[in-house]
Amino acid sequence: MKADPKGVLTGAHFMDGDHAACEGALAAGCRFVAGYPITPSTEVVERFAARIPLVGGMFIQMEDEIASSIAIQGAVWGGAKVMTVTSGPGLSLMMEHIGLAAITECPCVFVDVQRGGPSTGLPTLPAQADMMQVKWGSHGDYEIIALAPNSPQECFDLMIKAFNLAERYRVPVFFMMDEVVGHMTERVVIPEAAAIEVEERRWTKKKPGEYKLYETGPDLVPEMVMAGQGHRIHVTGLTHDERGYPAMNPAAQEQLVERLLNKIREHNGDLVDVREDGVEGADVVVVSFGITSRVAGHAVEAARQQGLKVGHLRLVICWPFPAQLIRELSAKTKAFVVPELNMGQMVLEVERAAAGKAKVVSVPHAGGTVHEPEAILAAIREAGR
Amino acid sequence: MSQEALEGAGCAVESDNPVLPFLRQDRLPHIWCPGCGIGTTVNCFARALQDSGMKLDDVAIVSGIGCTGRVAGYMNLDSFHTTHGRAIPFATGLKLANPKLKVVVYSGDGDLSAIGGNHFIHAARRNMDLMVVCVTNHTYGMTGGQTAPTTPQGATQTTMPYGNFENPFNLPFLADACGAVYVARWTVYHVRHLARAMKEGLAKKGFSFIEALAPCPTLYSRRNKLGDGVEQLKYYKAKSTIKNGADTKDVGLTFQGDIIVGKFVDRERPTWLDSMNGHLTKVFPGKFTPYGS
Ligand code: SF4
Numbered sequence: 001m002k003a004d005p006k007g008v009l010t011g012a013h014f015m016d017g018d019h020a021a022c023e024g025a026l027a028a029g030c031r032f033v034a035g036y037p038i039t040p041s042t043e044v045v046e047r048f049a050a051r052i053p054l055v056g057g058m059f060i061q062m063e064d065e066i067a068s069s070i071a072i073q074g075a076v077w078g079g080a081k082v083m084t085v086t087s088g089p090g091l092s093l094m095m096e097h098i099g100l101a102a103i104t105e106c107p108c109v110f111v112d113v114q115r116g117g118p119s120t121g122l123p124t125l126p127a128q129a130d131m132m133q134v135k136w137g138s139h140g141d142y143e144i145i146a147l148a149p150n151s152p153q154e155c156f157d158l159m160i161k162a163f164n165l166a167e168r169y170r171v172p173v174f175f176m177m178d179e180v181v182g183h184m185t186e187r188v189v190i191p192e193a194a195a196i197e198v199e200e201r202r203w204t205k206k207k208p209g210e211y212k213l214y215e216t217g218p219d220l221v222p223e224m225v226m227a228g229q230g231h232r233i234h235v236t237g238l239t240h241d242e243r244g245y246p247a248m249n250p251a252a253q254e255q256l257v258e259r260l261l262n263k264i265r266e267h268n269g270d271l272v273d274v275r276e277d278g279v280e281g282a283d284v285v286v287v288s289f290g291i292t293s294r295v296a297g298h299a300v301e302a303a304r305q306q307g308l309k310v311g312h313l314r315l316v317i318c319w320p321f322p323a324q325l326i327r328e329l330s331a332k333t334k335a336f337v338v339p340e341l342n343m344g345q346m347v348l349e350v351e352r353a354a355a356g357k358a359k360v361v362s363v364p365h366a367g368g369t370v371h372e373p374e375a376i377l378a379a380i381r382e383a384g385r
Numbered sequence: 386m387s388q389e390a391l392e393g394a395g396c397a398v399e400s401d402n403p404v405l406p407f408l409r410q411d412r413l414p415h416i417w418c419p420g421c422g423i424g425t426t427v428n429c430f431a432r433a434l435q436d437s438g439m440k441l442d443d444v445a446i447v448s449g450i451g452c453t454g455r456v457a458g459y460m461n462l463d464s465f466h467t468t469h470g471r472a473i474p475f476a477t478g479l480k481l482a483n484p485k486l487k488v489v490v491y492s493g494d495g496d497l498s499a500i501g502g503n504h505f506i507h508a509a510r511r512n513m514d515l516m517v518v519c520v521t522n523h524t525y526g527m528t529g530g531q532t533a534p535t536t537p538q539g540a541t542q543t544t545m546p547y548g549n550f551e552n553p554f555n556l557p558f559l560a561d562a563c564g565a566v567y568v569a570r571w572t573v574y575h576v577r578h579l580a581r582a583m584k585e586g587l588a589k590k591g592f593s594f595i596e597a598l599a600p601c602p603t604l605y606s607r608r609n610k611l612g613d614g615v616e617q618l619k620y621y622k623a624k625s626t627i628k629n630g631a632d633t634k635d636v637g638l639t640f641q642g643d644i645i646v647g648k649f650v651d652r653e654r655p656t657w658l659d660s661m662n663g664h665l666t667k668v669f670p671g672k673f674t675p676y677g678s
Pocket residue numbers: 416417418420421422423452522526527600601602603604605
């Protein structure tokens with residue numbers, strides 16, 4: 001399906017990442033946002049609140065992030081494409097509802113403009129320290145998808161992908177920005193609506209009586225309905241059977257939880273999105289994401305000028321983690337270097353996938369600013385020795 | 386469906402029981418204890434739905450967590466069993482995304498007024514178009530009988546083993562003060578009044594709040610030596626006074642004391658959505674299409 005032109009601000013613009021993310025959501029068909037102000041993400045909802053009346057949709061500022069993160073889920077069952085926007089402390093408050101979205105298979109997008117933590121931390125300064133929180137933050141076992149844009153242009157482009165993946169897999173999708181990407185202003189080109197592919201919700205064609213809320217085909221993703229269509233659905237956060245009815249037994253639990261995991265794990269091929277630069281034949285591969293990938297790019301260039309064979313692998317989709325790719329590379333490369341604006345989160349995944357076959361060097365940073373390229377360059381040199 | 390289940394749901398046992406079409410019969414028997422008052426409120430709600438003449442496809446029910454939180458799952462409606470305390474914000478999203486739905490929030494006193502208290506006051510303030518039914522049994526039933534914000538002073542609960550010394554909420558007063566357009570309280574002794582209040586709530590545009598006092602014989606009554614469910618009904622009968630239009634600040638409850646029931650508030654105020662549509666129509670003359678139209 002093509003994007004609805006009403007939401008598409010076609011043209012070349014000069015805008016920051018927060019605003020571009022909002023435009024991406026509008027282009028993707030997002031028509032309901034519930035949010036609560038929090039630095040450095042607020043500009044996303046401010047723009048949405050300003051734009052949505054004439055696009056045709058709804059913004060509501062809720063009483064807190066807990067309310068925002070569940071109001072959007074109510075809106076999904078009312079038929080809308082939805083998003084909420086926050087930063088670390090707000091994201092922490094939303095955790096229970098990430099589990100609810102996972103178990104009820106509610107397609108929704110959570111934008112996290114990351115700032116320094118823990119707690120109130122550095123409200124106006126960047127970090128990438130929520131990467132494990134979005135993967136593991138709610139209790140129980142489930143899968144999510146997370147994307148990390150590194151520019152305002154990508155805030156637009158990848159936001160459309162985030163919405164499309166939420167619909168395709170019916171999972172919460174996280175849009176992992178950071179304060180720098182959110183507040184940096186660059187050229188953003190928004191294409192014609194006819195050039196933007198958006199995925200429609202997987203509406204069922206079945207009639208009331210034939211349709212079961214959580215019956216799936218081979219791709220393990222159920223079809224959807226909305227309230228008011230006569231299906232008389234029951235949606236619960238309890239473990240449930242195919243009809244959606246509570247089922248309090250180990251067999252139902254195993255069946256449901258395995259499917260929630262496998263509907264993502266069996267599609268890992270579709271969900272690998274990396275940008276490779278000179279990775280083939282490299283001695284050292286830098287693995288980066290988000291804003292850090294732009295700093296790492298400079299370090300990689302500098303290392304090449306010094307004659308080192310360095311590749312750069314940027315994760316666009318961070319979760320699910322491209323473990324297979326790293327596993328294959330670890331047989332061909334000496335070392336991975338993993339810079340990130342946290343004290344070592346995604347590096348744990350690289351280590352897990354490399355499983356001792358290649359050296360893994362972490363380049364941690366507590367946040368507040370980006371890395372010095374020299375720190376990454378030094379790590380590349382050391383790793384290549 | 387078993388005779389027990391019907392009785393437990395507060396239904397008269399008749400083969401052509403008019404309440405049955407409103408229940409998910411494939412989910413019965415329900416989980417509630419014998420003598421629990423929740424089933425009686427469900428019976429009243431079913432009758433209200435019937436009397437309202439609404440198409441059931443146009444009504445959705447949202448519950449939080451707890452014994453009353455299970456109501457959504459037994460109603461033959463589009464139904465949502467959400468998280469503890471958060472039924473109201475979920476319902477807000479559902480209603481705003483599809484304003485043609487009548488959205489009912491049906492939950493317990495702990496769920497709505499403790500963990501969900503912030504959402505409750507803000508939805509009333511906004512005059513969100515929701516009907517909120519609060520089953521007040523003064524306790525947390527699902528977790529075994531702990532103190533609620535509605536537990537009267539002097540009542541004993543597992544987390545107030547020497548008697549509750551906290552001041553309880555007067556929920557009709559709270560709803561009124563925050564801007565609810567319809568506020569009523571009945572007990573499960575007053576089944577006809579309660580069903581009528583629910584019918585009025587279904588027809589009312591805006592935030593309507595109906596408190597239904599109901600016995601929890603298993604935990605609240607037993608711990609406080611108040612007898613079984615029938616004993617509590619006798620108490621409701623003996624101590625209730627109907628005072629329609631009573632000032633809500635005067636309707637606070639005390640331990641086994643007098644109960645004022647009635648329709649306290651019935652007024653008009655634009656809903657959140659009507660306010661938004663009206664305001665933006667003025668801000669963008671000729672350009673804004675009212676949402677939900
Ligand atoms: S514990 Fe109390 S409130 Fe819960 S079902 Fe039993 S009697 Fe009803």
